[in-house]
Amino acid sequence: MFDLVKFELKKIIARPSTRYTCLAVALVLCAIMALNVLQAKTTSNTEEILSGFDAIHQRQTAAAEHAGVLSGERIAEEVAAYYDLAFSELDPQEVASMSNAAAYDAVSSAYDDETRSELYGAGYYPWLFSAWNSGSKEPIQVSALLGPDPEVSFYDALDERVQAALDDGQGGSWTYSDAERAFWTNKQ
Structure with missing residues (x-):
């Protein structure tokens, strides 16, 4: 098998047309990989749009904040902490009865950028509350409906x-x- 691979590589290297074709394919693949990094975009905690390596590092940092095993106790603590933070300025009954857009606007007007960013948490809290989300409600609406201690785990x-x-x-x-x-x- 090794002899066959060696023979095929000799054929590629011996002919200029195949040599240049392989080089061109390698360069295109490198360009695609570089564009994948350079075109990465995300929003920072201060609503600044980051791109490239900064965006990748921001995503890694956000993921590291919530890394670990999702035990029942940890989920209960995070749901209760989210509820306390989310409803420090808003009434849960009002938020539960609002439309999605009205709930998002209420959060935007009631909280500063840092708190709003924490409530929407780079996709973590929308994912966490998706287990209980029937329809396409905002995470704060689902939290209002569940309360600090959900009946269903x-x-x-x-x-x-x-x-x-x-x-x-x-x-x-x-x-x-x-x-x-x-x-x-x-x-x-």
Whole structure:
């Protein structure tokens, strides 16, 4: 096998056209990899748009803040802390009854940039509350509906969501067999 690889490499190196083609492909791949880094964009905690390596480092820092095992106790603490922060200036009953846009505007007007950034947390809190989110509510609305101590745990809510998605069957266009349901339930 090694002899075959060596023979093919000799053929590539011996012919100028293949040598230049391989070099061009390597240069295009390097350009694509560089553009992937240079075109990365994100928003900092101060609402400044970062790009390139700064954006990558900002995303890594944000991910490191919430790294670790999501135990039931940790989730309960984070949900309670979010509730306390979110409703230090707003009324939870009012937020729960607002539209999505009105809830977002209420958060924008009630809190400074740093607190608003913490409430929307670079995608972490929207992801955390997605287990309980029925529809497309804002994380603060879901928190208002749940309260500081949700009745249904995070993992039970995820299980219910998966089963509801399987029951829905691709919007009613698909019926999952028992084997398929078992596969996706185990995947979850």
